[in-house]
Amino acid sequence: xxxxxxxxxxxxFFAPSGKGGLASWIFSxxxxxxxxxxxxxxxxxxxxxxxxxxxxxxxLMTPGNTLLTPQQYNAIFTLHGVIMVFxxxxxxxxxxFGNIFLxxxxxxxxxxxxxxxxxxxxxxxxxLVLALVSIFTGNxxxxxxxxxxVPFSEHTTTNVSIAVIAVFVLGFSSxxxxxxxxxxxxxxxxxxxxxxxxxxxxxxxxxxxxIQVLATPILGITALLIFSERVLHLGLFDxxxxxxxxxxxxxxxxxxxxxxxxxxxxxxxxxxxxxPVFSRKPVFGYNMIAFSSLAIAxxxxxxxxxHMFTSGMSDNAVLLFSFLTFVVAIPSAIKVxxxxxxxxxxxxxxxxxxxxxxxxxxxxxxxGLTGLVLGSAGxxxxxxxxxxxxxxxxxxxxxxxxxxxxAAMHYWFPKVFxxxxxxxxxFWSFWIILLGMNVLYFPMFVMGLxxxxxxxxxxLPQYAPLQMVSTWGSWxxxxxxxxxxHNLYRGCRYGPVATKNPWGGATLEWxxxxxxxxxxxxxxxxxxxxxxxxxxxxxx
Amino acid sequence: MHDTTTAARGAEHGADRPxxxxxxxxxxxxxxxxxxxxxTTVAVSRIELGALNxxxxxxxxxxxxxLVIFFFMHLKYENWIIKGMVFMAFVVLAIAIGLTFVDxxxxx
Ligand SMILES: [Cu+2]
Numbered sequence: 001x002x003x004x005x006x007x008x009x010x011x012x013f014f015a016p017s018g019k020g021g022l023a024s025w026i027f028s029x030x031x032x033x034x035x036x037x038x039x040x041x042x043x044x045x046x047x048x049x050x051x052x053x054x055x056x057x058x059x060l061m062t063p064g065n066t067l068l069t070p071q072q073y074n075a076i077f078t079l080h081g082v083i084m085v086f087x088x089x090x091x092x093x094x095x096x097f098g099n100i101f102l103x104x105x106x107x108x109x110x111x112x113x114x115x116x117x118x119x120x121x122x123x124x125x126x127x128l129v130l131a132l133v134s135i136f137t138g139n140x141x142x143x144x145x146x147x148x149x150v151p152f153s154e155h156t157t158t159n160v161s162i163a164v165i166a167v168f169v170l171g172f173s174s175x176x177x178x179x180x181x182x183x184x185x186x187x188x189x190x191x192x193x194x195x196x197x198x199x200x201x202x203x204x205x206x207x208x209x210x211i212q213v214l215a216t217p218i219l220g221i222t223a224l225l226i227f228s229e230r231v232l233h234l235g236l237f238d239x240x241x242x243x244x245x246x247x248x249x250x251x252x253x254x255x256x257x258x259x260x261x262x263x264x265x266x267x268x269x270x271x272x273x274x275x276p277v278f279s280r281k282p283v284f285g286y287n288m289i290a291f292s293s294l295a296i297a298x299x300x301x302x303x304x305x306x307h308m309f310t311s312g313m314s315d316n317a318v319l320l321f322s323f324l325t326f327v328v329a330i331p332s333a334i335k336v337x338x339x340x341x342x343x344x345x346x347x348x349x350x351x352x353x354x355x356x357x358x359x360x361x362x363x364x365x366x367x368g369l370t371g372l373v374l375g376s377a378g379x380x381x382x383x384x385x386x387x388x389x390x391x392x393x394x395x396x397x398x399x400x401x402x403x404x405x406x407a408a409m410h411y412w413f414p415k416v417f418x419x420x421x422x423x424x425x426x427f428w429s430f431w432i433i434l435l436g437m438n439v440l441y442f443p444m445f446v447m448g449l450x451x452x453x454x455x456x457x458x459x460l461p462q463y464a465p466l467q468m469v470s471t472w473g474s475w476x477x478x479x480x481x482x483x484x485x486h487n488l489y490r491g492c493r494y495g496p497v498a499t500k501n502p503w504g505g506a507t508l509e510w511x512x513x514x515x516x517x518x519x520x521x522x523x524x525x526x527x528x529x530x531x532x533x534x535x536x537x538x539x540x
Numbered sequence: 541m542h543d544t545t546t547a548a549r550g551a552e553h554g555a556d557r558p559x560x561x562x563x564x565x566x567x568x569x570x571x572x573x574x575x576x577x578x579x580t581t582v583a584v585s586r587i588e589l590g591a592l593n594x595x596x597x598x599x600x601x602x603x604x605x606x607l608v609i610f611f612f613m614h615l616k617y618e619n620w621i622i623k624g625m626v627f628m629a630f631v632v633l634a635i636a637i638g639l640t641f642v643d644x645x646x647x648x
Contacts, residue, residue, distance in 0.1 A: 214629055250643070254640075301635070305643060308643075314642070314645070314646035316642055316643075317639075317642045317643035320639070321639075
């Protein structure tokens, strides 16, 4: 299809508008272009970190001194974690699809602060560059794990100082995105778009924005404190200088637990959009889903010390934080039950976006329930710092946020790129990814219960069979991912031209031309009932 | 309301009521107040008060931060929604510090 129209309401947002090629992207203040810029870099970093993860699994396939040296192994699991957490999962859905669809969902033509939006992308790039510098200069990449625990992170000669500055800068990028979203939701809603008409994706990003704004500064402070400990030897955390290493763990987790809600809430928002569309039924319990996003954001900020049950913290704190952790399970479960109730007696079409969403529900439920094993202080003593934690985390974050991101990619793909991918291949890639994830991570639950510690370079022979199976799983997963990305790439280049509303969604983005035009709305659109499908049908 | 564009919608809400600039004399007084509070912080840290040392340090820090935010950063002249949002940040900070003391206060 040729797009020759110069009218910004007709011209696709990615089509050249006359001036500057690259510059019209990297200095763009258009939320859609910034969203794509983020998506591209996030997927690039994702691929890098996946390759690092495959390397780790390849080393762990056999016990003993193979493939990597212990120092290389430590550096690689640190990089895998730092890249995945700070550069992939935290920005993932908000910075890419949130940027593109949050304004459109509320009937706005851009976010409140478009230039700040571009600046936050540049901060992200700066963070990436700093992280790269930390890998290739000085005494080599950090070997502390992504948590930078003291006192080791103060004494290791590897390049921790630059890495924590990279984390500091990436944190700022995240804060600015959150700030932009909060302001946009407050100020740019189209007339008639009341809070109870907001799509649930917007609600989840709004709750996420608050966590980003309130919790991320604490990460920034913590990163700076590590830096000053290393450079100025202040003695804040180092017991040798009268400091308190547990203070570091508190500060780190005060951010990093809420951060897992920065990771998971936007994915929950995506799922809340997709499930009703593919069930052709209004979402069940709109108020409770919206409210539970806020409840998760709030209660999730009060549970951080569940990462410290074995650290020597006071027993009173163990008791309190274990209890609070159980409280957060409630709003998460509310969402799962609401999604299932939405599907009940719905007219379900198992298209790729719904498949990935169902994968999310399955994996998130396994990850969430095993999280209770960790949140309950008694059982945590046994599985703390074992593979059980690694399995739990990857079920929630890869099985949850990762599949949520893939669901979003398959759901909004036709709207963003104007073409459709191959459904059969998407179907196969989903099942291969799901199989791979479970073969890769489920054995880790078993190994964890048997006592296999995380982050160890070597292991006893009794773990060898399950370590082997887990590595096979990583290969299956890699095949699934390659198939999925290849299918999306092919769809983007050669797929059939997509229609305006291929899934029959009722939110505002589906009233716009496909692919999205440079300028979305003429004046103020009428706020729709976001989950009322009467008279809205798939046109594909 | 049909002709308002996105930009106009933002501007409509953002009608800042300009206020008289603060006098140098007043700002200087605030600064002197901050200096006094800093001296007090240092002085108090040298007296052994047990757990009260923490309370005093955080109280003084809170007072200093309030002076900066209310006058240097003009929060006093903003509307309630901005005040509410800043207040929320402080509540979160208070909760974080408070819950940390459930550990520190009972550790030994
Ligand atoms: Cu946690």
